[in-house]
Amino acid sequence: MDFALNEIQSAVQRTFAEFSDQRIGPVAAELDRKAEFPLELFRQVGDLGYFAMRYPEPEGGGMDVLSYALATEELARGSLGVAAGCAMQSLMGTTFVHRFTSGALRERLVGPALRGEILGTVCMTEPDSGSDLFSMKTRAELRGDTWHLTGQKMWITSAPVADLFTVFARTGERVLSVFLVERGAPGLSVGRTIDKMGVKASVTSEVGFEDVPATALLGELDQGAIYLRDLLAEVRVMTGALALGTARAAFDDARRYSEERRQFGKPINRFGAVQAHLAEMAVDLEAARHMVRWAAWRSDQGLPNAQEASMAKLFASEAALRICDRAARIMASYGYAEEYAVQRYLRDVRFTLIGGGTSELLRVNIARGLSQ
Ligand SMILES: Cc1cc2nc3c(=O)[nH]c(=O)nc-3n(C[C@H](O)[C@H](O)[C@H](O)COP(=O)(O)OP(=O)(O)OC[C@H]3O[C@@H](n4cnc5c(N)ncnc54)[C@H](O)[C@@H]3O)c2cc1C
Numbered sequence: 001m002d003f004a005l006n007e008i009q010s011a012v013q014r015t016f017a018e019f020s021d022q023r024i025g026p027v028a029a030e031l032d033r034k035a036e037f038p039l040e041l042f043r044q045v046g047d048l049g050y051f052a053m054r055y056p057e058p059e060g061g062g063m064d065v066l067s068y069a070l071a072t073e074e075l076a077r078g079s080l081g082v083a084a085g086c087a088m089q090s091l092m093g094t095t096f097v098h099r100f101t102s103g104a105l106r107e108r109l110v111g112p113a114l115r116g117e118i119l120g121t122v123c124m125t126e127p128d129s130g131s132d133l134f135s136m137k138t139r140a141e142l143r144g145d146t147w148h149l150t151g152q153k154m155w156i157t158s159a160p161v162a163d164l165f166t167v168f169a170r171t172g173e174r175v176l177s178v179f180l181v182e183r184g185a186p187g188l189s190v191g192r193t194i195d196k197m198g199v200k201a202s203v204t205s206e207v208g209f210e211d212v213p214a215t216a217l218l219g220e221l222d223q224g225a226i227y228l229r230d231l232l233a234e235v236r237v238m239t240g241a242l243a244l245g246t247a248r249a250a251f252d253d254a255r256r257y258s259e260e261r262r263q264f265g266k267p268i269n270r271f272g273a274v275q276a277h278l279a280e281m282a283v284d285l286e287a288a289r290h291m292v293r294w295a296a297w298r299s300d301q302g303l304p305n306a307q308e309a310s311m312a313k314l315f316a317s318e319a320a321l322r323i324c325d326r327a328a329r330i331m332a333s334y335g336y337a338e339e340y341a342v343q344r345y346l347r348d349v350r351f352t353l354i355g356g357g358t359s360e361l362l363r364v365n366i367a368r369g370l371s372q
Helices: 007-034 039-047 065-078 080-090 092-100 103-115 224-260 272-300 306-335 342-353 359-370
Strands: 120-123 139-143 146-157 164-172 175-182 188-193 204-213 216-218
Touching (some): 007 080, 065 224, 080 092, 080 146, 092 103, 092 224, 146 164, 224 306, 272 306, 306 359
Parallel strands (some): 139 164
Antiparallel strands (some): 139 146, 164 175, 175 216
């Protein structure tokens, strides 16, 4: 049974499912092996309108959060690495530039970013500052009428290929502001790509700022943390959708394998232990699907959803990890072989436990929300 989708949402789901099956799935293993950003595929995702979905209709969007979550889930079913890079572009990488630029700058950047012709990214994390955002050291100073940024960012998705950098920097004691920096700005250095365990098609690196002149302050001074808070629920729904897509791929592979693989004279799905794995996977999947869609739907109705989005992200990512692990158990030695995708799902899915807030941090937030 599916969450009652309207015609548009069903069409979005079908379109992205087809794209994922035809374009992403067949190359996912190779992208993982090469650990390269798939620019051509990224542009094709742009042609489908994904990057503009959550922006106003005249700019090619007008889609609700649920449609966006469905599209994201389907991309992740093909490759979490590809989907993570695309989701970063559409949400965090473009949001602030879209919201807070005007005139010629906006004309130069926003349309191309929404079409996927130029790449955006968001720089918050630092070597010594992860979950505790206010501990960041990158600072901004106003000299004349230009802001200059100094500091070091870490783990920045798409940085090796990005044209735009949305940078969070300290503009006071426990106060953050958001800046736009463009590739080529003096003092900006993009470090080497970090070798990761998973989501390898989503390239990640350090970014250094040595007195870098920002193109613009995005929004109002000192409002960075508030802007981020307003976006977090959607980021968490999106991360839940990424987890869900990977979990579905793992479940489908394991179920198919369990029908075909024979031991002791019968398909292994006749054994109670394997059936128990499949049943637990199906329950986890169903619960995660409903939680992600419920949080998305609440957002679309304008209902409070901070708590629901945190719960959905926490549950979906942890459930997806359990599902990928059970898939590997069902496939045993074949689940351990590079030739099969299950080992990739298991490596990739761990990312969803980190991005958008770690599970531990989300539990703290959810518990805090219970007593409000
Ligand atoms: C593949 C990948 C892509 C990324 N892309 C980006 C990006 O594009 N831009 C960006 O800015 N960042 C990005 N990040 C960074 C990511 O957002 C951070 O890794 C994340 O915020 C966690 O920070 P940390 O790794 O420094 O862990 P830490 O915050 O140091 O946490 C370490 C451990 O302590 C726990 N912990 C921390 N605080 C608490 C608390 N209050 N209560 C309970 N437990 C706590 C954590 O859960 C964790 O288990 C990316 C990370 C990865 C892996």
